[in-house]
Amino acid sequence: xxxxxxxxxxxxxxxxxxxxxQIALGYFRRPLAIENKLGDGLFDPVTVADREIExxxxxxxxxxxxxxxxxxxEHGILEGRSRYSWIIDPIDGTRAFISGVPAWGILxxxxxxxxxxxxxxxxxxxxxxxxxxxxxxxxxxxxxRRVLACRREARLADAILYCTHPGMFxxxxxxxxxxxxxxxCRLMRYGGDCYSYCLLALGHVDLVIEGSLQAYxxxxxxxxxxxxxxxxTGRDGEDASSGGFVIAAANPTLHHQALQALRAGRTxx
Numbered sequence: 720x721x722x723x724x725x726x727x728x729x730x731x732x733x734x735x736x737x738x739x740x741q742i743a744l745g746y747f748r749r750p751l752a753i754e755n756k757l758g759d760g761l762f763d764p765v766t767v768a769d770r771e772i773e774x775x776x777x778x779x780x781x782x783x784x785x786x787x788x789x790x791x792x793e794h795g796i797l798e799g800r801s802r803y804s805w806i807i808d809p810i811d812g813t814r815a816f817i818s819g820v821p822a823w824g825i826l827x828x829x830x831x832x833x834x835x836x837x838x839x840x841x842x843x844x845x846x847x848x849x850x851x852x853x854x855x856x857x858x859x860x861x862x863x864r865r866v867l868a869c870r871r872e873a874r875l876a877d878a879i880l881y882c883t884h885p886g887m888f889x890x891x892x893x894x895x896x897x898x899x900x901x902x903x904c905r906l907m908r909y910g911g912d913c914y915s916y917c918l919l920a921l922g923h924v925d926l927v928i929e930g931s932l933q934a935y936x937x938x939x940x941x942x943x944x945x946x947x948x949x950x951x952t953g954r955d956g957e958d959a960s961s962g963g964f965v966i967a968a969a970n971p972t973l974h975h976q977a978l979q980a981l982r983a984g985r986t987x988x
Contacts, residue, residue, distance in 0.1 A: 803831055
């Protein structure tokens with residue numbers, strides 16, 4: 720795909736996630752059956768809204784791009800015949816969704832091989848759509864378009880840090896590393912899910928650090944954050960596309976400072 724074709728694909732993606740948003744609103748803050756995908760005292764909720772949205776997005780993608788593959792949280796992998804594929808998280812933040820908190824979003828990304836080259840996040844209750852591709856990103860809201868721009872001057876001592884929940888860190892070492900960063904920041908807030916990353920791209924949050932992410936949790940967000948000037952990597956500065964421990968920062972300097980804080984306890988531990 721050339722730049723024009725990617726732009727057209729992003730416009731298509733924006734349109735279908737906004738349509739999917741109407742499906743989500745039909746279930747949001749209403750009585751809803753909740754299933755648990757896990758057992759043994761663990762809780763990973765899924766609802767009919769998740770499955771219906773993913774089915775809708777997948778069917779629209781297959782109509783428009785029949786050669787493209789699809790990777791979805793709920794319905795798995797549909798192999799394609801080209802190097803392009805789409806990655807779907809139908810409701811990122813299902814816990815927020817079932818709690819009535821509008822921090823969830825519909826995530827859709829276009830990938831070339833394993834690299835996400837365009838991403839969209841739609842939050843229909845707030846009427847907000849975040850888009851990013853090829854270094855350009857914007858927020859669409861009620862007919863207005865706002866360019867995404869992370870905070871260029873943000874430093875660790877002044878930073879606002881978000882994390883959905885400390886339980887995301889799967890072991891004591893990762894949790895301790897996260898806490899070292901949190902202690903050095905001006906403000907630490909929990910909650911947010913995908914919306915935290917959108918606020919980072921918009922210039923209101925400076926750092927998001929989370930653990931145990933899946934590829935579909937982070938890939939559609941990467942082009943959006945990078946379009947705003949932000950940096951997204953794993954805890955050692957590696958590519959974040961596979962998920963796991965992820966750090967997103969408003970600028971390269973802040974990212975470097977946060978990585979140093981993450982690593983600070985390694986020699987002593």
